[in-house]
Amino acid sequence: MQYVAVDSPYGIVGQSPQIRQIRRQIEKLEGSLTPVLLLGESGTGKEVVARALHTSCGRGTLVPIDCGSLVGPLMESELFGHTRGSFTGATEGKKGLIELANGGTAFFDEIGDLPLELQVKLLRLLQEREYRAVGSLLRQKVDIRVIAATHRDLAREVDRGAFRQDLYYRLNVITIRMPALREHKDDIPLLVERFLAKSGGRYTMTPEAMDLIMKHDWPGNVRELHNAVDRLVAMAQTPLLLPDDLPSTVLRQGAEYPIHQAAAAIAGTRNSQQAGPKLILPLHEVEKRAIIDALEQTRGDRTVAAMMLGIGRTTLYRKLKEYQLPAVD
Template sequence: MRTYALLIADDEASFRELLQRRLGRKGYLVKAVGSGTEALEALAEEEFDAAIFDMKMPGLDGIATLRRAREIQPSLPVLILTGHGSIETAVEAIRAGAYDYLTKPCNLAELEAVLEKALERRVLEVENQGLREALRRLGDEVEIVGRSEPIRRLLELTRRVAQGSMPVLIEGESGTGKELIARAVHLWSPRASGPFIPVNAGALPAPLLESELFGHARGAFTGAVAAKPGLVELAEGGTLFLDEIGEMPLEVQAKLLRFLESHEVRRVGETRIRRVDVRIVAATNRCLTDEVNAGRFREDLYYRLNVVTLHVPPLRERREDIPLLVEHFLARLGSAKEMTPDAMEILMQQEFRGNVRELFNVVQRGVILSPDRFIAPEDLGLAVRRARSGQAGAGLEAGPTGRLDGSASETGEPFPTLDEVERAHIARALERTGWNRAQAAQLLGVSVRTLYRKIESYGLRSGM
């Protein structure tokens, strides 16, 4: 059961001590101070789950303390106590953000009941914040498309693994869909009603990543104007997905290891320890044993994470799923267009080093660039691979129609070179976007710098 931290500010020592003893016996962690100024200092040092402020205190009164407290910890529920009850004072307290208002001498059982309700709302707000964060980053459903044997084996193992609570390590090349498998682990688990929160473990430098994961206290560093819970806390009762775990800085690896061993976190700049129930699912496109041998990844963390490993196969090992994926992507894009047989044949031959993500980009380009209902090979913008062994013309470059004879088209005209195909493809993308180079680069799947270089190389000009 979670232990809640309470802050009491009251200048009447006997009443303050009475509350501290009574609530302490109820299992609360209570810090009691005698003034509003001391209360604000305490709030700046650590986070509390609720607070009780006396209305009349020397220096800052209860209302002023409440307003300042909400600047430090905006979601803090505060009860106001006063020996001078009046409707005007009650309205002022509620307007200032108080959760409730009780008059002295107050019934302690009533105070405890109101406090419990305030804490219930606090827990609900934190849970909702975690859910909103999860929904902001990802949708509600997981769609894993494929009927190949490698995919069937993977999904069968994923369903079994999902029922446990141990850490899971997902391995696979970039673009294979590791995050989809992580979501499946979550949604097929008893934690499905909790949040699923992903974070790229290699996207931030160590100090920022530590703060993002474990939170920080107010004033912990420049710009920390308020206390903030970390993603580990927001994932309470659910799953935290650590993508690209192999790129996590070593100093953060040490803190993650401590969390996996104790399930306890301490925010940056804070001494308070919080216990958090969350499942860790990690993913990597690197060989972690190589990273361990190179000293870039902690061996003890590797063994802690590697309880169960799920391997996501690359697309080239499940080519039979490509037609299903193409159909799925066309539906996802809301397109009624179809791939021509030649175009589908070219897709089936590609290596797709970018895997499913690259295939989606190719299908999207085809939808945008095809002038009619049918997506032809020249609409895909692919550098066509060499013919497979045993086919006529083996070793020759395929033409943009997917034919592999290496000679000429049915009209007797020679096939264009790959440079000519690329030039025409870039020109079409520029025309479709009104020569908006940023949009054209996105459409082509290249950087703006690369596009500028190609435009210069091919001598392309607007209006040509």
């Protein structure tokens, strides 16, 4: 798991109603071997959830199977293995991904891209719990937990004949829908905080940069946000992260999107979900942000900034040090 912390069970960061609901679903499935289908746009955290489901199941290893890469004459052997001499060039037998996942979890990533030919074989595997390696006459028993994910609308793929309906029903026992990041913008500050902590914890977002981040739609979801934060850190000259280094797409959207409109949009999403809990920042973060604001407004004049903050100059110095803020003069 990538992020293990007390405040983000299962490594899933977020306190929005949508993310809490997903954590509850994972909790309910603890120890279960029921197949799970994960739906959601790219970058929404489907793999994070797949890993959480696997960990909470508590058995074997997780074998990710990238269905999009299963193409060409060797695809069946990739999945099911082959025996020695089963085709030209097969000088040795080889285990397939299914065998590697035995006793654990097979994670079929981008299941919507699985070629029809393999869909039939996967269906048989799920129905009969056994399979045959390429070139083998023997059927092997297998015991795997199946988790599948796709960014596609799988029901539509079934309608247009690109995905087998019987396989769809087999996989779609429990569905977890990952929300797009624009649908749970409340979680952005927490996610940003987590990504900054990952990069060593020396950096702080300026309110201007945070403003633009909140206004952006994040079509690439959490992955795009993570990349943007990493980029800010890589470009940073000081521990204060400035909006200038945000990707141009984020800057442009901010320019076209007046502040009140963005605020209304965020408030709108909140209201439509029956008022999720209001975002609370840790006190030290509030204090740190107030200090940054004061220093920015006074262009680094610490005497005036201290007055604005209602604290003495010495206290301000101490806090600057404590928060590792740059001493601007």
